[in-house]
Amino acid sequence: MKLKNLYLTTFLISLLVISCAPDDDLEFSEQGREVPAFDSERAVDYIRQQVELGPRVPGTETHRDAMDLYRDHFRSTAGNQAVFVQEFEQVVYGDTLQLYNLIAAFGLEHSDRIVLAAHWDTRPRGEEDPENPELPIPGADDGASGVGVLMEFANIFAEHDLPIGVDIILFDGEDYGEEGDLDNYFLGSRYWSQNPPVAGYAPRFGILLDMVGGEGALFPKEGHSMRFAPSLVNEIWSIADEFGYSDLFIDERGGMIADDHIIVQQYTGIPMINIIHHRVREDGSVAFPPYWHTQDDNMDIIDSTVIQRVGDVVLELIYNRIEP
Helix, strand or coil, X not given: CHHHHHHHHHHHHHHHXXXXXXXXXXXXXXXXXXXXXXXXXXXHHHHHHHHHHCCCCCCCHHHHHHHHHHHHHHHHHHCHHHEEEEEEEEEECCEEEEEEEEEEEECCXXXXXXXXXXXXXXXCCCCCCCCCCCCCCCCHHHHHXXXXXXXXXXXXXXXXXXXXXXXXXXXXXXCCCCCCCHHHCCHHHHHHHHCCCCCCCCCCCEXXXXXXXXXXXXXXXXXXXXXXXXXHHHHHHHHHHHCCCCCCCCCXXXXXXXXXXXXXXXXXXXXEEEEECCEECCCCCEECCCCCCCCCXXXXXXXXXXXXXXXXXXXHHHHHCECC
């Protein structure tokens, strides 16, 4: 307990030093900096490690095992004193859940910060599965893919100096609510936003990665993201076009999707965007991939090419496009 409190105290002092007010207008241009390579195979292996543990449903042993996996990885990359696990309890549907948000800070020498986030929990029920609607989903794409990308980013940030500070957040309890019950979704981002580890924490912007590794992925420009930070969205999609990835990051307005980024923006004012696999039907409704919330969300649908392209684009943004 004393050791844990020592890490927390050091972590909070560090963030108090590095927190700063966000820019009103986000501007980007090529900076001529070298961009490190992203290793999609290593990211896919991180996804596999999570899936092999089993569904990461709050309240289960697998859930606790997964947090141990994340804690060990980020402490090995960011350092013990730059990782904080925010623990909290919440009663949902009569059950008291022990939940965990993990925060890892990289580039602590920089006062200017950005946030990269993903949710790490998996859905306790798969309503879209015609045969097993009551079983928890494996969550290879819906949960593990975003985390796998962030785990690989952590390797890169540990080895290559950053031009800006980066704080990685893994949100818990994003997918716990029953269908239509949004009050019991986004538990981790809601708690983090209302109970910030550091008062006044204000990075420039945030990027949420949700379902970023599945076969047949399409990333249109999510609607809320275009309200919160259109210049950031347009820069990311412009980079993707330059790289020849416009078949993945499609230059179309996407749906308005309820997700952690809305909670963060609502409670903190941090402009956060969402890169998420979806499409808009002709009637304007949102369609998620066919494996969404089913047992088919497993390693069979993970596409290393999609993972590679997401990693390439976000690293280019971080290392070479953010203006001082």
